[in-house]
Amino acid sequence: MAVFWSQIGRGYIVNNFDFVSFSNSVEEDSLAVLKGLDSKTQKTIDSKYFYDEKGSILFDKITKLDDYYPTKTECEILEKNEDKISKRLPSNSVVIEFGSGSNQKIKKLLKAINNPTEYIPIDISKEFLLKNAKKSAKDFPDLKIKAVCADFDQTDLLQKTIDSNKSKIGFFPGSTIGNYSPEDAKKLLINFSRILGKQNFLVIGVDLKKDIEVLEKAYNDSKGLTAEFNKNILNGVNKIFGPIFDSNLFSHKAFFNKKKSRIEMHLVSKKKQVVNVLNTEILFKEGETIHTENSYKYSVTSFQNLAESSNFEMIDILQDKKSFFGVFIMKVKDI
Helix, strand or coil: CEEEEECCEEEEEECCEEEEECCCCHHHHHHHHHHHHCCCCCEECCHHHHCCHHHHHHHHHHCCCCCCHHHHHHHHHHHHCHHHHHHHCCCCCEEEEECCCCCHHHHHHHHHCCCCCEEEEEECCHHHHHHHHHHHHHHCCCCEEEEEECCCCCHHHHHHHCCCCCCEEEEECCCHHHHCCHHHHHHHHHHHHHHHCCCCEEEEEEEECCCHHHHHHHCCCCCCHHHHHHHHHHHHHHHHHCCCCCHHHEEEEEEEECCCCEEEEEEEECCCEEEEECCEEEEECCCCEEEEEEEECECHHHHHHHHHCCCEEEEEEEECCCCCEEEEEEEECCC
């Protein structure tokens, strides 16, 4: 194994596998967490802190539950539309996956594309990223793979790792776009358009509006995996500050906010308690919540409008029979 250093991160090359890391400083993470918890209105923790190795494994288990439809439905759409995807997307392209997670969806996309030349998975969970990127290197031995440990909104850094002269296909599966408010989703899509460059493509998974009962059941599974996943965000915070949170003192709550068209996940404090963050005392009343995640649900029209206002034009919209989920194929406009 050869080891090298670059101006933008640390990398390791093994045959067709390459790894680069851009980590936020502990100080940046600490200040961000403090700002969210010290809110005078609603305490929050950024949902990215779910995804340490344990959180990524838990989420992978959630995707296999009967009640959790998004992953199964998105995989079904990718499988059944392989020919259409092949015709819509360019050959000999670099495939960039924003927030890579497990391998099951990217394998289906890579098989549908004609002769992809490079795969760049981007994820915040280093251990999970490395494990899955190495699996991809084994599954696609003729494909160059560069795993990048980073937040996928670190636009300027990511642009430095990607050859601007090559045809590119971005992949943003799993309805992760729903974790952002529509305003922030627009900013993120604009950032993606900058990373990809004009006339390049983005394939994005979007959870569509449906019966509230179906939505709420997906986030309140009977096995309690989603509750465990939600509480694990506190372990992510504990890795930054030390053991300031006891996850047993919080309970999981998930519900559909009809007015804002989103699922909300919260952690509810079971009693009055105080935690100390950077010498700042954060008081929790009994029943007070930490807002940990949103998952916005779109109609086909509302997402199309969002995309078209974010430097993209729509190429195709693929859906399942129940219209539970949409895979949107889009192209960056000339800017």
